[in-house]
Amino acid sequence: MYIFHRNHIKFSGFCGLFDTNRKIFLIISGTIMLDIKLIRQNLSEVEKALSTRGESINLESFKNFDAEHRLILVEAEELRHRRNVVSDQIASLRQKGEDASSIVVEMREVSTRIKQLERSLSQIEEDINTIVLGLPNIPHPTVPLGKDSSFNSLVRRFGDCPEFEFAPKPHWTLGEDLGIFDFERASKITGARFPLYFGAGARLERALINFMLDTHTAEHGYRETLPPFIVNKESMTSTGQLPKFREDLFKLEGWDYFMVPTAEVPVTNIHQGEILDEGMLPVCYTAYTPCFRSEAGSYGKDTRGLIRQHQFNKVELVKFTTPETSYEELEKLLNDAETILQRLGLAYQVVVLCTGDLGFSAAKTYDIEVWMPSQGVYREISSCSNFETFQARRGNIRFKRQGKKGAEFVHTLNGSGLAVGRTVAAIIENYQQADGSVVLPEVLRPYMAGMERIKR
């Protein structure tokens, strides 16, 4: 049985598409999303905004369910009112020692009817829920329109791509030659797309995790957390992985639990169902977790090396902000992630994803792409997004303004700071030497017991 909670919220981020103060909807208790009111009142605008993502969305069935729901709800509420009133009458009649049996008989039927109506209501609510939970976020007006990644637009480039006097090798070749990776044995232990590191490789992975966490906590003001690596389906629903992307997840047999695909899920859900004080915001967390992804549908892509694995390490940045500061905070979060690449001396570019390439939950996303010499391309190493109220609605994460009544949804943001496996790959490729050794960036040496170079 689902319960509707209709929350009024200002959608400050949508000025381009909707008048301010329009409301969006959602449903709680494990099931929230767009406000029925916004959809109801702006059906075609919502359809149009969502269609820029490339998949056409028809809200006709939503409209029908919603109308039916309201009709039944009115009848149910009227009957419940009657029941409440008459029940009191029965009580006072009994108190006076008078007979109430005839109205009791009548109320028996009313009660039965109410139960019928309530059953229909919960069925319809479930149907509406299914529809609304499957609707993606509305893109921010500044997001470029486009159907696929070729429409993403370059924001900036940083650093110089290294030039080699020899043909740069891919990181998997270098790593295997150095004896720090062993993909063959990993596949024996588990299967394809799992990492196995040895020696300086394992150490490098760990060094990067510590370097990133130290930088974000000491210099960027994030609070370190170490969350569960397994989460329940409510958490997955809040952040938007469920119900739509189940096939991308590893699920534990016999449990309604899933391996985390990113620290975004457990960390964002830290405040699930809570009302934060305005004064606390922004709340900023950084967390290291391994990430587990089925990578369904990516067969044949990046089959070698560390780029695409079922398990990889990542240091994540997560923020909870007020609506009016979230885009400012997104820029800061992006800069925080970029800092890591700058200190590591890796060349990268920042792109803003177009509407067609935007993730389900995000209103706006920047990708950071690091230079990979062996392929001669920039590869994604971080993705920094503002989800506005999308996740907050689904997870019921709110804040209260000083001296104001009521609570509003926070904006949630997150970004990789960074994907560790891909950072290892980038370091190995960018710092490779003619003899196959790899020079370590100076900032990492303290984390590597002073080691300057990985060699055979």
Add this chain to the structure above:
RNA sequence: GGAGAGAUGGCCGAGUCGGCUGAAGGCGCUCGCCUGCUAAGCGAGUGUGUGGUGAAAGCUGCACCGAGGGUUCGAAUCCCUCUCUCUCCGCCA
């Protein structure tokens, strides 16, 4: 895994034999008074969501006492199931 205890408003904490309890009391918070700062004191107010009505203040319906279901004219109060927390025992890192 075995045996118990518990889950009430922002927090703590009452709810008697089911019926003006949306919920006593306290804390906290807000506003006002008082006080040469702070503290203390006095007075008033203070749950959420959704719907109707209204220009608004407001008035008003419904729902919510961990979740779901049942009994009943009527359930925070009784019954069942589940979840979570806590204590003890066992086992294990």
